[in-house]
Amino acid sequence: MDKCRIGIAGLGRLGKVHARNIAFRIRGAELKAACSIVPEELDFAKSELGVTNVYSDYRKMLAEADIDAVCVVTTSKEHCWQIEAALDSGKHVFSEKPLGVDLAQCKQAEAAVERHPDLTFMLGFMRRYDKSYSYAKKLIDSGRIGTPYMVKATGIDPESAVQGAIRFAKNSGGIFLDMAIHDIDLCRWFLNSEAVEVYAAGATFKHPEFKEAYDDETGAAMYRFANGALAMVHVGRTAPYGYHVETEIIGTEGTVRISAVPAKNLAEVYGHDGVLTECVGSFPERFDDAYLTEMEEFVDCVLNGKKPGVSVYDGTKSTAIAYATTEAWKTGKAVRIE
Ligand SMILES: NC(=O)c1ccc[n+]([C@@H]2O[C@H](COP(=O)([O-])OP(=O)(O)OC[C@H]3O[C@@H](n4cnc5c(N)ncnc54)[C@H](O)[C@@H]3O)[C@@H](O)[C@H]2O)c1
Secondary structure, X not given: OOOEEEEEEOOOXXXXXXXXXXXXXXXXEEEEEEEOOXXXXXXXXXXXXXXXXXXXXXHHHHHHOOOOEEEEOOOHHHHHHHHHHHHHOOOEEEEEOOOOOOHHHHHHHHHHHHHOOOOOEEEEOHHHHOHHXXXXXXXXXXXXXXXXXXXXXXXXXXXXXXXHHHHHHHHOOOHHHHHOHHHHHHHHHHHOOOEEEEEEEEEOOOOOHHHHOOOOOEEEEEEEEOOOOXXXXXXXXXXXXXXXXXXXXXXXXXXXXXXXXXXXXOOOEEEOOEEEOOEOOOHHHHOHHHHHHHHHHHHHHHHHOOOOOOXXXXXXXXXXXXXXXXXXXXXXXXXXXX
């Protein structure tokens, strides 16, 4: 195989990013088919991506399209059955996070991956493919900061997007399942250990609609890991200045900080308000390179039989930790993670 022919399922906010990367930016990939339950998105596939082979029925795409692989970027609750159906029909699969919305679903996806060891499965924890995060991981693994014993992670969405988050709140599974999963994955990755205990709390000061949906606009969680290390995760919906993703890994011999100021770029603007660093505005802007690099890795794995850096088990473990965090937040009690 010299080209990986891909069908994409889901052409919403993130689906469009992956679709453009597959169609126009990856030499070994070809976007052959697209599936969405939104008719306008299928028009988009035809007019903007040049894909004529479009479907509103996912199983029909699997049965009829001339594809080697599927890229699943649908609503989270659809991921696991779509992963299983694709693998069982002989297709390689890239799936967006979260793997599933409950552990039973995640186990169903794990079993399907195990049934097909000859097919590639990769989960989209794209932060691992961001240049700064992958550099930090190399530094840590080389011993540069000694033994890492704490991670402090912040992920706050721009307030400009808060109305969408409010609309979605009732079905999001709560702020920790929806938002903290990237940070949880990074903590596991950097500390090279699994979380065994969590305490969590939430707060709402600006948008009472979150409380009405039994959610919170801000969440804070503290974890203890099996190797004794600690992690603190702060997630939120109301950054007035843009998209704030920041991570600090502290070790016995030093610290690595990633985007301590979530700057748009290296430009500083001198004006009447002083000297300003503009903030990055959204996840597609901040992680543009990472979305491309992770998809390049997926295609490389399919074409050359390599194993991807993010497995189905990373998906199950991060979901289990996010569930325990949600339970801790709801009960106000520390929760042991099995
Ligand atoms: N890695 C990241 O940084 C990141 C960022 C945003 C979203 N996501 C994940 O990506 C996924 C999509 O998020 P989004 O923001 O693009 O959502 P969205 O609501 O904008 O789009 C959802 C898409 O799924 C499609 N869909 C839903 N059910 C379907 C079905 N049964 N068959 C075919 N298509 C179906 C819809 O037609 C739509 O195209 C979610 O799982 C989300 O968690 C990941």
